[in-house]
Amino acid sequence: MHTRSPSDQVLFINPRATYAETLLDIANALKSWRAWLLLAWFEIKHSYRGSILGPFWITITMGVFVFAVGLLYSQVFQANAAAYIPWLAAGMLAWTLISGTITEGSNVYIGSSGFSTEIRLPYMFFSLKLAAKQLISFAHNVIVVVVVAVIFGLPLGLQTLAFLPGLAIILFCGICASVILGLLSVRFRDIPQIIQSLVQISFFLTPIIWNPEQVQGRMFIVLYNPFYHFIELVRAPLLGQLPTATNYLVALGISFGLALAAIILFKRYRNRIPYWI
Numbered sequence: 001m002h003t004r005s006p007s008d009q010v011l012f013i014n015p016r017a018t019y020a021e022t023l024l025d026i027a028n029a030l031k032s033w034r035a036w037l038l039l040a041w042f043e044i045k046h047s048y049r050g051s052i053l054g055p056f057w058i059t060i061t062m063g064v065f066v067f068a069v070g071l072l073y074s075q076v077f078q079a080n081a082a083a084y085i086p087w088l089a090a091g092m093l094a095w096t097l098i099s100g101t102i103t104e105g106s107n108v109y110i111g112s113s114g115f116s117t118e119i120r121l122p123y124m125f126f127s128l129k130l131a132a133k134q135l136i137s138f139a140h141n142v143i144v145v146v147v148v149a150v151i152f153g154l155p156l157g158l159q160t161l162a163f164l165p166g167l168a169i170i171l172f173c174g175i176c177a178s179v180i181l182g183l184l185s186v187r188f189r190d191i192p193q194i195i196q197s198l199v200q201i202s203f204f205l206t207p208i209i210w211n212p213e214q215v216q217g218r219m220f221i222v223l224y225n226p227f228y229h230f231i232e233l234v235r236a237p238l239l240g241q242l243p244t245a246t247n248y249l250v251a252l253g254i255s256f257g258l259a260l261a262a263i264i265l266f267k268r269y270r271n272r273i274p275y276w277i
Contacts, residue, residue: 022267029124036125040132058140066092066144073209082152086239089148091208094234097138097170098227099199104130105178106185106192109273123270127178131171138167145238155240162242166233169251173230176258183269186276202227226254 029036048054070085077084104111105127112126149156185191206227215221222228229250236243 019267022263022270025122025266025270026124029122029128032122032125033128036129037132040129041136043129043133044136055136055140058137059143062092062096062141063144063147066148069209077210077214079211086145086148086152086154087211087235088209089145090235090238091231093138093141093145093238094166094170094231095203095206095208095227096141097134097167097234098174098230099203100137101130101134101170101174102177102181102199103192103196104134105174106181106195108178108182109186109277110182110189110192123266123273124179127175127182130178131175134174135171149238154238159240159242160237162237163234166230166237166243166251169233169255170230173251173255173258176255176262179262179266180258183265183273186273187269206231226250230254 044055048057051057066085066089070088071081074081074084108126108130181195206225207222212219212222229247232243232247233251
């Protein structure tokens with residue numbers, strides 16, 4: 001009887017994961033919440049290793065930017081500094097979270113290649129770790145908004161807590177976007193540079209430094225900008241207002257689309273990540 005030698009045998013690996021495998025990956029990643037929370041905190045501390053202030057440099061950098069740019073541009077736009085600086089601080093708080101999630105999300109698998117090739121971890125683990133890392137940075141930057149609120153007398157109260165649902169929506173979209181961009185970037189290595197450039201352009205096209213009232217007659221620049229609606233979910237409550245129904249509808253619609261795309265792409269290309277890395 002003829003037997004195949006090991007060299008004659010062909011190892012077959014299904015290039016596509018099933019939905020059961022996809023859901024199991026997500027479930028296992030969620031169960032490992034202590035690990036990705038701890039790893040996210042460790043990465044932030046490691047990036048400031050040897051520094052006396054450590055991660056609080058995140059807060060200082062944000063505070064210096066808000067007050068320096070706020071004082072300058074309030075004069076450029078001939079705006080009241082007491083109203084402009086809180087607007088800028090709340091907008092930058094949301095934008096830093098969004099932009100950081102997008103830019104780092106495009107490298108979520110490339111940057112974690114050491115873990116994914118040496119330790120068997122769910123791939124969704126890395127997206128959750130990224131969200132935790134951005135949430136920790138967000139918590140540091142909130143200190144700046146609190147200081148601004150105290151200095152300029154912003155009405156902080158129960159209504160301010162309305163930013164929490166917006167924060168949850170942004171983090172959810174960030175996780176979905178990191179899956180999509182991470183898969184595209186690990187396959188096409190030019191994607192991270194493209195994403196970084198687009199994010200920089202979007203910063204100037206989004207009402208963060210400037211106010212929508214300054215583009216009266218061209219409000220489509222604001223209303224058709226998805227970043228504006230996500231930022232308003234956080235900025236409006238911090239300024240004593242509530243996001244509009246349009247803000248929520250746009251954000252939730254984009255959330256659904258990103259989640260659907262992430263699941264489809266994750267199922268289709270999850271098993272190919274080790275080969276592309």
